[in-house]
Amino acid sequence: xxxxxxxxxxxxxxxxxxxxxxxxxxxxxxxxxxxxxxxxxxxxxxxxxxxxxxxxxxxxxxxxxxxxxxxxxxxxxxxxxxxxxxxxxxxxxxxxxxxxxxxxxxxxxxxxxxxxxxxxxxxxxxxxxxxxxxxxxxxxxxxxxxxxxxxxxxxxxxxxxxxxxxxxxxxxxxxxxxxxxxxxxxxxxxxxxxxxxxxxxxxxxxxxxxxxxxxxxxxxxxxxxxxxxxxxxxxxxxxxxxxxxxxxxxxxxxxxxxxxxxxxxxxxxxxxxxxxxx
Ligand SMILES: Nc1ncnc2c1ncn2[C@@H]1O[C@H](COP(=O)(O)OP(=O)(O)OP(=O)(O)O)[C@@H](O)[C@H]1O
Ligand SMILES: [Mg+2]
Numbered sequence: 001x002x003x004x005x006x007x008x009x010x011x012x013x014x015x016x017x018x019x020x021x022x023x024x025x026x027x028x029x030x031x032x033x034x035x036x037x038x039x040x041x042x043x044x045x046x047x048x049x050x051x052x053x054x055x056x057x058x059x060x061x062x063x064x065x066x067x068x069x070x071x072x073x074x075x076x077x078x079x080x081x082x083x084x085x086x087x088x089x090x091x092x093x094x095x096x097x098x099x100x101x102x103x104x105x106x107x108x109x110x111x112x113x114x115x116x117x118x119x120x121x122x123x124x125x126x127x128x129x130x131x132x133x134x135x136x137x138x139x140x141x142x143x144x145x146x147x148x149x150x151x152x153x154x155x156x157x158x159x160x161x162x163x164x165x166x167x168x169x170x171x172x173x174x175x176x177x178x179x180x181x182x183x184x185x186x187x188x189x190x191x192x193x194x195x196x197x198x199x200x201x202x203x204x205x206x207x208x209x210x211x212x213x214x215x216x217x218x219x220x221x222x223x224x225x226x227x228x229x230x231x232x233x234x235x236x237x238x239x240x241x242x243x244x245x246x247x248x249x250x251x252x253x254x255x256x257x258x259x260x261x262x263x264x265x266x267x268x269x270x271x272x273x274x275x276x277x278x
Contacts, residue, residue, distance in 0.1 A: 011195050012038040012061070012163055016070035019056045030056040031068070032220035038163070041193040043186075045206035045213045047256065049263045053221025054199045058165050061197070062088045075162055087161030091168040095140040095151050101127060102136040104151050108159035126154040129188055146177035153185070157192070164189075164196045171201070178202075182209065190234065203256070207248045208235050215255045218263040224255055 019031035030053040038044050046054050059065040061072050063082040072079045074086065095104050102123050109119035127133055130150040140148050149169060156164060166185075170178040186209050189196050200206050206213050207229055215224045229248055231239060239245050 007037075007039075009039045010037045011040045011075055012197075013073045014057075014061070014070070015072075017057065017060055017072060018069040019053065019060060019065060019067075021056075029220040031060070032222045033070075034216075034221065034223055035070075036214060036223060036226060038195060038197065039211075041195055042211045043189055043196045043198070043209055045198045045200055045210040046216065047200060047203065047206050047213055047252065048216030048221060048224075049218045049256065049260045050201075051263070052216045052218050052259070054216060055167055057216075057221070058088070058167050058197070058199060061163070062086050062165055064088075084159070085162040087156035087159055087164050089149075089152050089156050089164070089166045089169045091171045093140075093145075093148060095148050095155075097140050100137050100139050101132060101143075101151055104140070105154045105158050107155060123154070123158055126158045129157070129191075130154045131184060144177075146173050146181055149173065149181065150184070153188075157188070157194070162195065164194050166196065166198045168199050168201070170205075178205075185209070186235070203249050203252050204240065207231075207245060207252065208240060213252060215252060216259075218259040219266070224259065227252060 014037075015035050017031055017034045018029065020027055020029050032053075034053075034057060036044075046057070048054055056065060060068045061074075061079065063079050063086065066081055074083065077083075077085070079086070096107065099107065102120060105127055106119040106123035109122055114122070124133070124136065127136060130153055132147060132150055132154065135143065135147065140151065143151070153169070169185075170181055173181065182205055185196075188194065189209075198206070198209065210229050213227045213229060215227065216222065217224045227248070231242075231244060231248075
């Protein structure tokens with residue numbers, strides 16, 4: 001047993017993570033003393049008001065932000081920079097427009113020097129998994145936004161990360177595409193038993209997908225609560241109409257409303273102050 005009392009099945013441990021930024025208005029604390037653990041194979045969603053520090057927290061875990069306090073460990077290794085154990089999918093477009101689908105997905109395998117035939121074969125497996133077989137030779141410009149996001153997901157999965165981090169991957173997509181893509185991610189996550197962390201603003205999506213939901217407070221971003229979603233799997237759309245599902249949604253909405261209204265008040269006061277100052 002380690003001194004932090006992690007259990008053997010914990011793949012990620014965040015201990016007292018603090019992120020501060022210098023801004024034009026002075027220093028701000030974006031993430032304030034956040035600690036949590038994630039078990040191997042778990043699906044954990046992070047939800048919280050805009051600006052509460054969700055992306056900052058993910059950027060620390062992904063090694064993109066390194067000027068934090070506290071520690072993040074993945075499979076016992078401390079994260080101090082970009083790391084092969086972590087795969088990230090963002091809201092923004094991230095495909096390479098000059099590479100076709102198969103070469104986009106094979107890119108991380110090319111980086112590690114995998115022979116061409118092998119990496120193409122592996123890329124095809126993940127392309128199939130995200131439902132894009134038949135589109136291997138297309139270029140991103142010839143695909144829809146939802147399809148491009150699936151290319152990004154397949155490319156990230158191809159690197160076989162220990163942890164998949166998704167920062168609002170569906171936010172730029174229309175409602176129908178979001179739902180379909182959400183179902184697909186859930187299926188893949190269950191099939192691969194892929195440890196997954198998802199930032200979302202969508203409570204229904206979070207309840208449907210997650211084993212646990214971490215609710216963050218409005219500035220500074222602390223852990224308000226971690227909610228266990230004790231619903232059977234596989235979770236089909238039928239579950240969305242169930243009473244238990246509705247109770248979880250209401251419970252989390254209650255937490256979030258409290259935080260969002262704190263945020264709104266804070267912004268109103270800020271605007272008032274600016275008004276009287278000028
Ligand atoms: N590089 C930076 N420099 C200065 N301030 C930053 C920087 N990145 C984020 N912040 C600030 O830190 C706070 C948290 O930002 P962050 O992007 O982590 O929030 P978020 O929860 O992901 O918000 P959203 O839901 O809108 O994506 C915000 O007040 C933001 O303005
Ligand atoms: Mg964000």
